[in-house]
Amino acid sequence: MSANEEASELLRLRREKLSAWRSRGVDPFGSAFPGTRAIADILADFAEAREARLAGRLLSIREMGKSVFAHVQDATGKMQIYANLQSLGERFADLKLLDLGDIVGVEGECFQTKTGEKTVRIRSLTLLSKSLRPLPSQWHGLQDVEARYRQRYLDLIANPEVREIFGKRIRIIREIRRFLEERGFLEVETPMMQPIPGGAAATPFATFHEALGIPLYLRIAPELYLKRLLVGGFERIFELNRNFRNEGISRKHNPEFTMLEAYWAYADFPQMAELLESLVCHLAQTVCGGLHLSAPGGAFPSIDLSPPWPRKRFADCLREATGKDWFALCAEERRRLAETLGVELLPDAEEIDVTRHTFEKLVEARTAGPLFVTHLPTELVPLARQNRDDASVVDVFELIIGGQEVAPGYSELNDPIVQRERLEHQAGEERQKLDEEFLTALEYGMPPAGGIGMGIDRLVMLLTGSESIRDVIFFPLLRPRETA
Structure with missing residues (x-):
């Protein structure tokens, strides 16, 4: 399968999940989700069994038998969430319809995993916005420079x-x-x-x-x-x-x-x-x-x-950079000296432009x-x-x-x-x-x-x-x- 065909297939699968959400009576581009806390704040005052309500974008989803671990990111950071059949009940099947990039709202209680990671065991999950396109590079980063600038939202x-x-x-x-x-x-x-x-x-x-x-x-x-x-x-x-x-x-x-x-x-x-x-x-x-x-x-x-x-006069800077008293030279001598020192000048450059370009190349560019x-x-x-x-x-x-x-x-x-x-x-x-x-x-x-x-x-x-x-x-x- 070519790269274009693979991309088209991924888009098709996401559209199918979109339809599946709607068939369940869920608006895939849902309404507000008030009462959330910033992830950074939840992590800062984390306590076992404390209630948590947060929203953000899914960065990862890992199925482990009858359990699912995922990471959600908001503007302040990211946090692990956890769900199983017992915590979500019949809505546990909804997790199969999630994709990386989906924006979700969750609520549940805090706990710490055996590895020490701060986590929220969720008892409810709300789809807030379905992502219809896969995110770049499976979270290894958006590397193409042109794409980073053009699609800054993905870069962020x-x-x-x-x-x-x-x-x-x-x-x-x-x-x-x-x-x-x-x-x-x-x-x-x-x-x-x-x-x-x-x-x-x-x-x-x-x-x-x-x-x-x-x-x-x-x-x-x-x-x-x-x-x-x-x-x-x-x-x-x-x-x-x-x-x-x-x-x-x-x-x-x-x-x-x-x-x-x-x-x-x-x-x-x-x-x-x-x-x-x-x-x-x-x-x-x-x-x-x-x-x-x-x-x-x-x-x-x-x-x-x-x-x-430090302060230094413009003329002194040019004197040190060129080895000559720049302003004691005539216009033609300045041009020849500048070109000898590697300054590129247009044939019709005016006297002041010769001075400006020489300063920029020999002083400004070399000064930390x-x-x-x-x-x-x-x-x-x-x-x-x-x-x-x-x-x-x-x-x-x-x-x-x-x-x-x-x-x-x-x-x-x-x-x-x-x-x-x-x-x-x-x-x-x-x-x-x-x-x-x-x-x-x-x-x-x-x-x-x-x-x-x-x-x-x-x-x-x-x-x-x-x-x-x-x-x-x-x-x-x-x-x-x-x-x-």
Whole structure:
């Protein structure tokens, strides 16, 4: 029998059991089953003969003569159940109609087997949802990477370590909110559809609003709207929400991603660095149990987050990586040096792109960190405040951990005249890309402020030791499945 024929036969047998349940007057996709306790709670305060009522998915079924052992899993864990003819009576025959993957509700009393396993001897069983398809690999795990991402629900059922990663993601986001709110920050919401995409240099997704007759764009960053709130008097704010960028997909990039942006009026970038250091250390200790992390993919021996974290200027990083005073070289010398050191560059790459790519390959990718790289070139960060002592750089940092940028932080630019000049320079001839509403808001006066932006997906990768951004997003973007 071929694999396809075998699969069809399994589907047929499950449909037959579905009909058998219905012939017994049982709804195979039953109603609520109230009064259940989480399996973890039952196990935590387990006692012989204690009553138990639980529900979950069948992971295993073992017939042993006139007895049946099985394991049921819920969101908190799994537990063994036991039944025999004496405990279930005439309903014992119903067990023959169960399959792996069925969702059941049971009630009975706790006891411990001879091998010491905590078990519930059931006296009633209710079918809550019949599984019409067999689960993958007979619980040896869903191994195919494409299938894991496309059918995440099976990945979560079959692979406990995947559920653990997403459990940590949920706790990380919850702790970020708590940490910031305890320090006086207010969570706000800003538009995800914008008439002019701004706050970052990226290609947006375009759409069209029929009623207003205007083009709109999914936001690439919330920054320009959050700064309007600074103008309006909200002095400590943050937003945790989705950004969208119509660009490539890679190990570190998904077109839809979760971002934290936070702004603090009357603060500057060193204060934002301290805030960020405290936040990441808090998350590591709370969610991961300590400050020592395993680097994803073994790229580095380990990552030690113990504070204080070092600071190093951008120019010094490039000098150490290239062996030359990078900014003392002319444009052609920088390109030749970068290519000699293995940096791949497009023929038409602009000067600032040569610098960016060289930094990313020779510094960022090789830095275990944590490291705050400070004082970046003005051209790289047009929304940051100019450094008072060196007009060629701005007062910013980029936090690097595990060979990737985790978060930038700024002393925000609040001079509307300089801001307009920089955005006009960035836009070139495409003046329609200027957000005049934002520039008008700045003219009313925005307080000096510090800001940070942190990619939550990359942070979760770091704290869970995951190698790909797809491993920490429930449903990453995939090409549609090809059909015959």
